[in-house]
Amino acid sequence: MENKTDYSDDIKTIKKIMEESSRFLSLSGLSGLFAGFIAVLGGLIAQFWILKNKTFLISFSQLKYLFRDVSSIKRELITDATLVLIAALAGSFYFSYRSATLKGQKIWTPVSKRLLLNLFMPLVAGAFFILFLYSAEQWKLIVPAMLIFYGLALISACKFTYDELFYLGVAELLTGFASAIFPEASIMFWLFGFGILHIAYGTFMYRKYEG
Amino acid sequence: MKADISRLNKFFENRVRLGIMSVLIVNNSYDFNNLKETLGVTDGNLASHLKALEENNLIKVNKQFIGRKPNTSYSITESGAALFRDHIKALEDLIKSQ
Numbered sequence: 001m002e003n004k005t006d007y008s009d010d011i012k013t014i015k016k017i018m019e020e021s022s023r024f025l026s027l028s029g030l031s032g033l034f035a036g037f038i039a040v041l042g043g044l045i046a047q048f049w050i051l052k053n054k055t056f057l058i059s060f061s062q063l064k065y066l067f068r069d070v071s072s073i074k075r076e077l078i079t080d081a082t083l084v085l086i087a088a089l090a091g092s093f094y095f096s097y098r099s100a101t102l103k104g105q106k107i108w109t110p111v112s113k114r115l116l117l118n119l120f121m122p123l124v125a126g127a128f129f130i131l132f133l134y135s136a137e138q139w140k141l142i143v144p145a146m147l148i149f150y151g152l153a154l155i156s157a158c159k160f161t162y163d164e165l166f167y168l169g170v171a172e173l174l175t176g177f178a179s180a181i182f183p184e185a186s187i188m189f190w191l192f193g194f195g196i197l198h199i200a201y202g203t204f205m206y207r208k209y210e211g
Numbered sequence: 212m213k214a215d216i217s218r219l220n221k222f223f224e225n226r227v228r229l230g231i232m233s234v235l236i237v238n239n240s241y242d243f244n245n246l247k248e249t250l251g252v253t254d255g256n257l258a259s260h261l262k263a264l265e266e267n268n269l270i271k272v273n274k275q276f277i278g279r280k281p282n283t284s285y286s287i288t289e290s291g292a293a294l295f296r297d298h299i300k301a302l303e304d305l306i307k308s309q
Contacts, residue, residue: 007302007305007306007309008306010229010302011299011302011303011306013226013229013230013233014229014233014299014302015233017230017233017234017249017250018233018234018236018237020249021233021234021237021238021241021249022237022238106248109245109248109249110238110241110242110245
């Protein structure tokens with residue numbers, strides 16, 4: 001006759017396999033931390049280097065009074081944000097790869113593919129939408145759109161990784177709406193959403209699962 | 212509910228079968244190679260257990276081509292899912308009762 005440990009071993013095995021086969025758990029908290037620091041760096045570059053710290057609260061309609069060449073300022077801001085996005089993505093791939101290798105897990109699995117699909121569908125939709133906003137010169141909606149689509153992407157991806165990602169998604173979404181209400185403070189909300197929230201989330205996750 | 216060893220499904224005592232059912236109950240479908248990797252078993256071992264599960268109508272097989280490569284994926288049947296849930300419930304009740 002079997003004893004208690006056999007039954008609980010069975011249950012443990014079942015739960016472990018269910019989780020590993022349906023969730024990608026190699027997303028490292030370090031990815032969040034890294035993305036956050038990169039975003040802070042990008043935000044500071046925007047504020048002090050591109051905008052020369054001439055104003056803390058920017059209203060895009062006022063840019064033309066502060067700068068002679070507004071279109072190059074806009075180009076530089078977009079380039080800055082794009083570089084931040086690329087660096088943050090590269091960082092999260094690197095840290096996930098490292099974390100998977102340390103745990104002896106594969107990074108390219110049916111689950112990680114589903115995770116990427118669910119993450120990138122809203123992100124790519126958002127990217128196109130932002131291009132429309134850009135060509136329609138709806139500057140003040142660009143940062144809210146970035147935050148809102150990113151929040152939706154996280155909410156859609158969280159089913160395939162840690163549940164906590166849902167709360168980061170909701171926080172990004174709320175930050176996006178707040179930034180739509182106060183468009184002059186776009187850069188501040190951008191810094192908060194992509195910088196501070198990522199650092200807080202990354203630290204929390206690292207301590208909880210890897211510390 | 213009464214804890215009863217007879218409620219355990221003998222068919223799921225085997226670790227490989229238990230593993231296959233655990234994967235398929237949370238995934239719509241899973242292919243052979245990914246099952247093999249997830250469970251860490253050999254081709255032959257996995258194939259024989261998959262065959263047994265299929266013959267008992269607990270899982271179903273979907274054969275298709277991805278490009279030119281044949282791809283075999285598996286999914287759980289309704290009765291398979293119901294039986295596996297009963298088995299998990301029975302295990303949990305046994306642990307609680309002891």
